[in-house]
Amino acid sequence: MSRRKKGADRCSIRVCVTCNEPKDYSRFTLRENPDGTVRLDAECKECQSKAAAVKRGANPARAIVWRRAATRAHQLGVSRTFLLLDLKWETLIPPLEAAITVGLCQRCGHRYNSVADITFDHGEPPRDELKPDWAREHADNIRLRCKSCNVSKRDMAYSDWLDSQEVARVSHANGRPQTQHQPLPLFAGLEDDGEQ
Ligand SMILES: [Zn+2]
Ligand SMILES: [Zn+2]
Secondary structure, three states: OHHHHHHHHHOOEEEOOOOOOEEEHHHEEEEEOOOOOEEEEEEEHHHHHHHHHHHHHHOHHHHHHHHHHHHHHHHHOOOHHHHHHHOOHHHHHHHHHHHHHHOEOOOOOOEOOOHHHEEEEEOOOOOOOOOOOHHHHOHHHEEEEEHHHHHHHOOOOHHHHHHHHHHHHHHHHOOOOOOOOOOOOOOOOOOOOOOO
């Protein structure tokens, strides 16, 4: 056994195609071929994990959605793929990208403190009697909100929450000078064609 290992040691160095460094075989991922034989990846593990980090950095929104889907899937006892594909969580990537870029909470209009401050809020809270409540775990029911909006909504039904916010807004606006709403620069100059 030890002799065989010694013999293998002599030729157990492989040069990585990416970093060109000679490395021990253990630094390469071993893959099984369909015919049962094995082969080593051409790229070393270090280079592979560096490439994965670059990929995550290139699309942080996707990385965040995947991570949050994994966490939620674990809580619900399903696979991440089920949330991403069947419950359409993949569609949350573009709005999250926009939220990161524009950086404003759609509810309160304040700037997000950080990416962690952009939370996935269940518009309609999952119902206790249905566990898991697949209808409400669907991406269509997920809204991007800042942490403080998410926390203050708690388990309120969405329509109740919306109405309570309007009551709060009106009472807050009472006795204060009315804000003149200017169109966002993006829409300035666009004609309203009156279509609903
Ligand atoms: Zn390498
Ligand atoms: Zn907010």
